[in-house]
Amino acid sequence: MKRARLTLLLGTEIPILGFLAFAILPWCWMMLSSIRPERDLTRSPIALWPQTLTLINYIELLQRTSFAQNMRDSLIVAVGAVSLGLTLALPAAYAFSRFRFRGRQVLRTQFLVINMFPVVMLILPLFVLMRSLGLLDTYFALIGGHATFTLPFAIWLLTGYFEGIPVELDQAAMVDGATRLQALRLVVFPLAMPGVIAVGLYLFITSWNEYLFALMLAGRNVRTVTVALQLFIGEHQIQWGLLMAGGTLVSVPATILFLFAQRRLVGGLTGGAVKG
Amino acid sequence: MRRAVTPWAFLAPALVATAVLVLLPVLNTLWLSLHEVILFRPRSRPFVGLENYAKALTDPVFWEALEHSLVWVVCAVGLQFSFGFMAALLLNRTFAWRAVARALIVVPWALPSVIIGLIWTWMLDFNLGVLNDLGVRLGLLSASVPWLAQTGTAMASVILAVMWQGIPFFAVTLLAGLQAIPVELYEVASIDGAGAWGKFRHITLPGLATVIATALLLRMIWVANSLDLILVMTGGGPGTATQTLPLYAFLTAWSGGNYGQGSALAVILTILLLGVVITYVWRSRER
Amino acid sequence: MKRRTLLTGLAAALAATPLTRVYAQQTTTVRWWYHFDDPKATPDELVAAFEKANPGIKIQAENIPWGGGGDYDTRLYTALIAGNGPDAAMVKFNNLARLMEMTALLPLDKWIDAWAGKADISDDLWRLHTAPDGKRYYMPLQYVILYLYVRLDLLAKQNLKPPTNFDEFLSVAKAMTGGQQWGFGLRGGSGGHDSWMPFAFGTGAKPVKGGFVSPAALAQNRYFIDLYRTHKVCPPSAPTDAFLQVINNLKAGRTAMAIHHISTANDMAATFGDAITAVPVPRGPAGTGFATYGDGSNCVFSASKNPEAAWKWVSWLSEGPNNVMYNKAAGQMTVTKSGAANWTLHPKRFVDATVNSLPIAGVLPNLPQTADFTRVVWPQTTQKALLGQIEPDEMMQTFEKLFFG
Numbered sequence: 010m011k012r013a014r015l016t017l018l019l020g021t022e023i024p025i026l027g028f029l030a031f032a033i034l035p036w037c038w039m040m041l042s043s044i045r046p047e048r049d050l051t052r053s054p055i056a057l058w059p060q061t062l063t064l065i066n067y068i069e070l071l072q073r074t075s076f077a078q079n080m081r082d083s084l085i086v087a088v089g090a091v092s093l094g095l096t097l098a099l100p101a102a103y104a105f106s107r108f109r110f111r112g113r114q115v116l117r118t119q120f121l122v123i124n125m126f127p128v129v130m131l132i133l134p135l136f137v138l139m140r141s142l143g144l145l146d147t148y149f150a151l152i153g154g155h156a157t158f159t160l161p162f163a164i165w166l167l168t169g170y171f172e173g174i175p176v177e178l179d180q181a182a183m184v185d186g187a188t189r190l191q192a193l194r195l196v197v198f199p200l201a202m203p204g205v206i207a208v209g210l211y212l213f214i215t216s217w218n219e220y221l222f223a224l225m226l227a228g229r230n231v232r233t234v235t236v237a238l239q240l241f242i243g244e245h246q247i248q249w250g251l252l253m254a255g256g257t258l259v260s261v262p263a264t265i266l267f268l269f270a271q272r273r274l275v276g277g278l279t280g281g282a283v284k285g
Numbered sequence: 286m287r288r289a290v291t292p293w294a295f296l297a298p299a300l301v302a303t304a305v306l307v308l309l310p311v312l313n314t315l316w317l318s319l320h321e322v323i324l325f326r327p328r329s330r331p332f333v334g335l336e337n338y339a340k341a342l343t344d345p346v347f348w349e350a351l352e353h354s355l356v357w358v359v360c361a362v363g364l365q366f367s368f369g370f371m372a373a374l375l376l377n378r379t380f381a382w383r384a385v386a387r388a389l390i391v392v393p394w395a396l397p398s399v400i401i402g403l404i405w406t407w408m409l410d411f412n413l414g415v416l417n418d419l420g421v422r423l424g425l426l427s428a429s430v431p432w433l434a435q436t437g438t439a440m441a442s443v444i445l446a447v448m449w450q451g452i453p454f455f456a457v458t459l460l461a462g463l464q465a466i467p468v469e470l471y472e473v474a475s476i477d478g479a480g481a482w483g484k485f486r487h488i489t490l491p492g493l494a495t496v497i498a499t500a501l502l503l504r505m506i507w508v509a510n511s512l513d514l515i516l517v518m519t520g521g522g523p524g525t526a527t528q529t530l531p532l533y534a535f536l537t538a539w540s541g542g543n544y545g546q547g548s549a550l551a552v553i554l555t556i557l558l559l560g561v562v563i564t565y566v567w568r569s570r571e572r
Numbered sequence: 573m574k575r576r577t578l579l580t581g582l583a584a585a586l587a588a589t590p591l592t593r594v595y596a597q598q599t600t601t602v603r604w605w606y607h608f609d610d611p612k613a614t615p616d617e618l619v620a621a622f623e624k625a626n627p628g629i630k631i632q633a634e635n636i637p638w639g640g641g642g643d644y645d646t647r648l649y650t651a652l653i654a655g656n657g658p659d660a661a662m663v664k665f666n667n668l669a670r671l672m673e674m675t676a677l678l679p680l681d682k683w684i685d686a687w688a689g690k691a692d693i694s695d696d697l698w699r700l701h702t703a704p705d706g707k708r709y710y711m712p713l714q715y716v717i718l719y720l721y722v723r724l725d726l727l728a729k730q731n732l733k734p735p736t737n738f739d740e741f742l743s744v745a746k747a748m749t750g751g752q753q754w755g756f757g758l759r760g761g762s763g764g765h766d767s768w769m770p771f772a773f774g775t776g777a778k779p780v781k782g783g784f785v786s787p788a789a790l791a792q793n794r795y796f797i798d799l800y801r802t803h804k805v806c807p808p809s810a811p812t813d814a815f816l817q818v819i820n821n822l823k824a825g826r827t828a829m830a831i832h833h834i835s836t837a838n839d840m841a842a843t844f845g846d847a848i849t850a851v852p853v854p855r856g857p858a859g860t861g862f863a864t865y866g867d868g869s870n871c872v873f874s875a876s877k878n879p880e881a882a883w884k885w886v887s888w889l890s891e892g893p894n895n896v897m898y899n900k901a902a903g904q905m906t907v908t909k910s911g912a913a914n915w916t917l918h919p920k921r922f923v924d925a926t927v928n929s930l931p932i933a934g935v936l937p938n939l940p941q942t943a944d945f946t947r948v949v950w951p952q953t954t955q956k957a958l959l960g961q962i963e964p965d966e967m968m969q970t971f972e973k974l975f976f977g
Contacts, residue, residue: 324649324670325649325669325670325671325674325940326673410809410817411808411809412809412820412826413820413824413826431808431811434808434809434810434811434812434813435959520761520762520948520951521948521952522761522811522812522951522952523812523956523958523959524955525952525956536947539642539646540943540944541944542670542944
């Protein structure tokens with residue numbers, strides 16, 4: 010084997026396989042559990058590999074529960090949260106990284122205070138607020154709730170990425186006649202794309218996995234997958250098969266999204282920019 | 286004139302959104318912590334000043350929860366960061382199936398806490414758990430271990446689960462940060478004869494410094510506040526072995542019904558985290 | 573102005589606005605919150621049948637996630653506090669004291685007394701469903717009673733019969749323990765208080781003031797803890813074993829006995845056939861016993877705009893054939909005598925074990941602290957005792973203090 014190929018294999022690919030094994034083996038185990046009869050769960054000694062395979066869990070999940078609609082609801086809320094979150098965070102991060110103004114540090118810290126509270130403590134006043142605004146059980150309640158609670162993290166993360174982009178680039182653009190907003194849109198944003206992708210993924214996943222708001226602020230017309238999954242955990246029964254099938258499906262959208270988005274995570278985007 | 290207005294114009298949308306939807310409930314919680322608020326006695330809400338706080342500080346369970354929180358945060362974030370960083374460095378390299386590898390690393394992050402809690406609880410099960418089974422078969426364990434039923438191993442088990450969940454966050458965040466480091470710097474360093482460690486120390490680390498610091502700070506805050514996973518896996522048990530401060534606040538408020546006391550506990554946690562953040566901001570100001 | 577008053581005022585003011593839409597004058601809508609264990613089961617059939625028999629009333633049934641009980645309760649209390657609660661909901665005894673303190677419940681006495689289905693529900697059940705203040709707020713809907721599953725085939729290997737008292741229980745459990753098998757699947761995790769009470773109160777102690785620290789209760793509690801610590805007839809994971817572990821250990825043959833109730837009967841029968849049966853929980857020497865009654869009721873809220881319509885729905889669900897239909901969907905026992913006579917949903921021996929336990933059925937005190945006891949205080953304290961961090965007697969003292977000060 011060529012030396013370079015061996016180095017790549019041993020130094021990169023095998024370690025990566027190790028990480029991936031750790032990351033996805035539990036998921037694989039869940040997926041295996043979802044395609045085998047529930048009886049296998051209580052087989053002692055444990056049979057690692059299923060003797061019989063069955064798709065009954067998926068059939069029941071998709072046909073006899075509202076899981077498909079719940080995935081759709083989750084998708085709408087998550088996409089909305091990403092859009093709203095980025096729309097609010099991008100200008101704010103730009104302001105924090107490009108301007109030096111009084112109260113900058115205080116404001117930046119103040120944003121973070123919100124996330125220092127366990128959200129469960131805020132749910133009661135938040136519920137009353139949403140009710141007064143007439144937003145209960147609408148997509149807006151969840152999108153708004155998710156976006157504002159992820160906003161501080163998004164702003165801080167984006168600010169960090171923005172600070173990696175030299176101010177000279179903005180100034181060069183403005184010398185050429187661009188406004189601040191155009192500088193953000195045409196210069197900083199494209200160069201910060203990897204950071205935007207990472208923050209976008211963070212916003213998507215946080216919204217997708219969120220349970221408390223989805224439970225309290227919505228539930229009838231808008232029911233996300235996290236709430237739907239909890240319905241499988243009853244008082245006297247646990248629908249293990251449905252949970253495994255649901256759990257397997259629930260991780261797919263984010264993974265696929267990132268499969269496409271990660272193409273933008275390619276180095277060298279800033280290299281050469283200053284020279285031009 | 287235009288100079289002074291612009292940053293505020295950029296900040297305004299975010300500020301307004303947070304003020305309305307978040308700041309008000311936070312102030313409300315602060316207010317409630319100064320009263321005796323029992324959820325199922327809505328008519329009686331006497332003002333008690335700092336009594337809830339005094340009770341918390343003389344409560345041995347509070348101090349125990351604080352200690353657990355410290356262990357939880359330091360171990361969880363430390364492990365997540367270390368492995369996440371390694372993964373990011375590896376995923377930054379070029380190899381044929383990189384796209385798939387990057388997508389798959391995200392899987393643990395893309396699962397809701399209830400599922401993660403259930404899978405790990407079940408894999409660690411004493412009688413029917415696959416990890417015990419494999420451990421015994423491969424000779425790593427002499428016998429099955431009741432991971433979640435023993436004080437010593439319960440905390441380790443929940444940390445393992447949250448570490449599994451959190452590695453992708455660091456992997457992706459740091460990977461994005463790595464993209465901003467110009468490739469030319471590495472090329473020049475190679476020409477100058479720098480080895481892998483030298484490049485890492487003098488190019489990678491400085492280039493990533495801000496992103497690392499920010500990611501660590503944010504993740505620390507998130508982990509410090511999170512209670513979902515522990516709630517699902519152990520409920521704070523066995524006994525109170527895995528009860529962290531936010532979980533204690535939550536149970537006090539929503540199970541015990543003592544919302545005033547729970548709010549006070551949450552505020553104490555917030556103040557502690559605020560202290561850490563202020564320290565960070567103050568020190569980074571010197572740059 | 574106090575922030576809380578401001579918010580509540582705001583909420584109240586806006587509750588009067590067109591946000592709470594008033595439907596067409598002809599139909600009244602009843603919002604009813606429920607939770608079914610099986611998400612594939614729906615009350616649609618019931619709703620359709622009711623609406624057909626009662627034109628002019630529409631039922632808006634909402635399935636709220638149980639989430640270990642916490643989520644359902646949280647959602648209910650929050651909605652009630654914010655003035656956005658349903659007209660009727662499924663509730664448990666756990667909630668009674670708190671709902672009473674919030675004056676959220678409507679007394680149903682005069683309606684119950686005029687109700688045709690009243691006689692079809694046994695006096696035992698009405699006794700259990702009467703609130704501490706003597707009024708009836710809860711309509712019995714479903715129930716289970718905790719009994720003891722026993723693996724007859726495993727016992728038969730050693731010529732043993734299912735235990736009837738605590739001494740027999742211990743010897744059977746010891747005989748069944750060995751290798752990878754344990755005699756009793758003790759539940760120390762969440763929800764375990766239900767299977768602990770038959771032990772603690774089995775020899776005559778009662779869950780009333782002074783009862784938790786009576787000599788009988790203390791002795792029985794020590795017996796319970798000793799099962800794990802001294803006699804080691806339970807799996808090492810027992811302190812945190814909850815529903816899933818206890819049931820799966822039984823199904824996998826790791827334990828020979830476990831306490832649960834009829835909603836798992838069909839699953840057990842499917843797994844073991846006639847090799848498994850259920851018997852009432854062990855009794856004390858004087859024949860005393862305590863079988864935990866697992867309740868499920870409907871209530872009507874005082875804030876409801878349509879209390880009569882809500883009552884019609886709630887009482888309809890508790891009537892003979894309707895209650896049978898309901899429990900087919902819910903998987904529990906019907907509360908009606910007529911329904912129980914011809915009950916075919918579960919194998920007879922499990923129904924017998926349930927019904928035969930009615931005379932010794934009991935519940936926890938109906939106090940505001942009860943919910944906290946079941947969710948947090950019992951698991952945390954019991955686990956500490958099981959792990960030897962506190963003495964069993966201390967455990968009972970903690971409970972006595974929690975309930976009665």
